[in-house]
Amino acid sequence: MMEKKVVLAYSGGLDTSVILKWLINKDYNVVAFIGDVGQKEDLNLAKEKALECGASKVYIEDLKKDFIENFIFTAIKASALYEGKYLLGTALTRSLIAKKQVEIAKKEGTNILAHGCTGKGNDQVRFELTWMKFLSEVEIISPWKEKEWLAQFKGRIDLIKYAKKEGIPISATLEKSYSVDENLMHISYESGILEDPSKEPSQEMFKFTLSPKKAPNKETKICIEFEKGIPVKLVNLSKNKEVKGSLELFEYLNKLGSENAIGRIDIVENRFVGIKSRGIYETPAATILFKAHQDLESITLDKEVMHLKELISPTISKIIYNGFWFSPEMEFLMAAINKSQENVSGKVYITLYKGNTIITGRESENSLYNQAISSMDKEGGYNQISAKGFIEITGLRFKLQGITNEVMAKEMQTK
Numbered sequence: 001m002m003e004k005k006v007v008l009a010y011s012g013g014l015d016t017s018v019i020l021k022w023l024i025n026k027d028y029n030v031v032a033f034i035g036d037v038g039q040k041e042d043l044n045l046a047k048e049k050a051l052e053c054g055a056s057k058v059y060i061e062d063l064k065k066d067f068i069e070n071f072i073f074t075a076i077k078a079s080a081l082y083e084g085k086y087l088l089g090t091a092l093t094r095s096l097i098a099k100k101q102v103e104i105a106k107k108e109g110t111n112i113l114a115h116g117c118t119g120k121g122n123d124q125v126r127f128e129l130t131w132m133k134f135l136s137e138v139e140i141i142s143p144w145k146e147k148e149w150l151a152q153f154k155g156r157i158d159l160i161k162y163a164k165k166e167g168i169p170i171s172a173t174l175e176k177s178y179s180v181d182e183n184l185m186h187i188s189y190e191s192g193i194l195e196d197p198s199k200e201p202s203q204e205m206f207k208f209t210l211s212p213k214k215a216p217n218k219e220t221k222i223c224i225e226f227e228k229g230i231p232v233k234l235v236n237l238s239k240n241k242e243v244k245g246s247l248e249l250f251e252y253l254n255k256l257g258s259e260n261a262i263g264r265i266d267i268v269e270n271r272f273v274g275i276k277s278r279g280i281y282e283t284p285a286a287t288i289l290f291k292a293h294q295d296l297e298s299i300t301l302d303k304e305v306m307h308l309k310e311l312i313s314p315t316i317s318k319i320i321y322n323g324f325w326f327s328p329e330m331e332f333l334m335a336a337i338n339k340s341q342e343n344v345s346g347k348v349y350i351t352l353y354k355g356n357t358i359i360t361g362r363e364s365e366n367s368l369y370n371q372a373i374s375s376m377d378k379e380g381g382y383n384q385i386s387a388k389g390f391i392e393i394t395g396l397r398f399k400l401q402g403i404t405n406e407v408m409a410k411e412m413q414t415k
């Protein structure tokens, strides 16, 4: 009989460790795949754990640069902000991890893929849609949606019991009363004690950023330079320090952002499956980049292009959130976004201070801002007398409406 080989998206946590063992007990040859998306965890330890659980092979793939350049920067170009608040830090990694997982499956000569996402969340969709896109004959193992698994595992207690029985090492993070997802872009916190959306979380929870109370009493002044919508240089003007290169730039901006308490949000969001969910996020660098980039667009984008972009950004955020990153609709809209970014080059000056990202200036060689025209003190070639005719024609329909109303009122009186 052909050996059944499965590639499991392995996080090193309790769920995926139990899944790994469970699959082995069902006679699968399990290849574990860990995506390094900048989570500050010891991935070699996770690898050892997977091997201890019986994985035949463990892949650790460094996805950090790919994540920044092809996912985070793309989302920022698109000004993607789900429901006007969430910068999509988890959604972005899932599409990336899932795509890499398919590559590994192809290398390993199998079409069986597994993940440990629950059946109530968005992540299951993000994984499975990406698999379907890149491996049309995919066979999906998603234990949390399978009767057999659900009969055996009702929740954490059953998982822990199984882990103890099977000699799976249980890590200290188990004591956490909420779940955490970490990557280079953000840390997200949800479920457990956070499920009551009226309750403030403890300050101890936050791992990425300082609280505004603890942030320095001094401003940090920076300048971010963009080329075609992509950040290419970061200067810390307070320290005369300059950083280039996507990873270096993003990591340094994370450092500055976290020191200055930037990027904490506490929201209730609408999941794809229709459930509302309370989530807390810390997203330092991307929060600053989002604002800086948006500001640069104010001088480099044509008015109507900018207003059209404002219409499609929420659609793009929804596409990303729901897991349709690799879709024709995403390609279609990103073609328009990329076109819009051709002139989005220049510098934005920013002050970081106690949770605030304060834009203080912007400049660009492509700037459409014309000081002479914009000035209230100069004519600058703008003929103010023409504005008379412009408003007269623009307001014509109001006048016509007024005339009609007057005629009607008179008719009423004479009746």
Ligand SMILES: Nc1ncnc2c1ncn2[C@@H]1O[C@H](COP(=O)(O)OP(=O)(O)O)[C@@H](O)[C@H]1O
Binding pocket: 008, 009, 010, 011, 012, 013, 014, 015, 016, 033, 034, 035, 036, 037, 097, 114, 115, 116, 117, 118, 123, 180, 181
């Ligand atoms: N860094 C990663 N590499 C590979 N797969 C991952 C990674 N992070 C998460 N996954 C997959 O995504 C699923 C959902 O992730 P998450 O909700 O964070 O659960 P977990 O508690 O396992 O971290 C995991 O069960 C796992 O299959």
Ligand SMILES: [Mg+2]
Binding pocket: 011, 013, 180, 181, 182
């Ligand atoms: Mg996780």
